[in-house]
Amino acid sequence: MISKLKPTVQRNAVPDDWLITESNTEFLEKHKCPETLADLKESDVVIWVDPLDGTSEYTQGFLERVTVLIGIAINDRAVAGVIHQPYYKAESGDVGRTIWGLKGYGTGGILPVSPPSDRFLVTTTRSHSNVIVQSALDALAPDEVLRVGGAGYKVLQLLEGKAHAYVFASAGCKKWDTCAPEAVLEANGGTLTDMLGRHYRYGKDVRFPNSSGVLGTVAGVSHDDILSKIPDSVKQAMKQD
């Protein structure tokens, strides 16, 4: 699902007590707005919302993999994002957590962990695989493939050090699946592109499908090295879509 809205909230569209209209002055005193974002126009901003990422996981009871994604694109590029995990269970007993990222600034709501240095771990789809998805995975010869649903959840696995790369050579994901995950991952030094190494554009007129797949890598892992191992047959298939 998508919202391609101007960031102006229509006050009569939702009950008053749903709206938080005051900025957090304590936060704003401590943190400066990145200079590149200081003079934005509303028309530069597109917000991509996926209210339930991991639908298939939700229906099958894998609740921790369900996320709510809010991605903020500025002039076509994913710049900021929120990944909310409503069913996350913390050791403290708290349920739910909210992770955010702003490129050039950093991430919050999670303490990122590096993946192990002695094994190469890849995360991919559980329910949307096919021959091309599998041949990209085979070419990387990972020590382990984690098959889990949800674009948001897979990026959280990268930030939690459970995988080095998110590899999905399929046209199935949409812009609302990747805008927030891309921004959060890149705010933490990672990279998220299509299977040819190109960043997706998230402006208001783009097509919804991410036709050329998804490749995400965590900070410290060479995106280019992984790209160079993806077979030409996979790249060709991704180009044609």
Ligand SMILES: Nc1ncnc2c1ncn2[C@@H]1O[C@H](COP(=O)(O)O)[C@@H](OP(=O)(O)O)[C@H]1O
């Ligand atoms: N072949 C396909 N057909 C439809 N949707 C697909 C798809 N492949 C991936 N997606 C969508 O991309 C997101 C991540 O996929 P996956 O969970 O397989 O990794 C999911 O979002 P939703 O769960 O929000 O629908 C899923 O529906």
Ligand SMILES: [Mg+2]
């Ligand atoms: Mg989704």
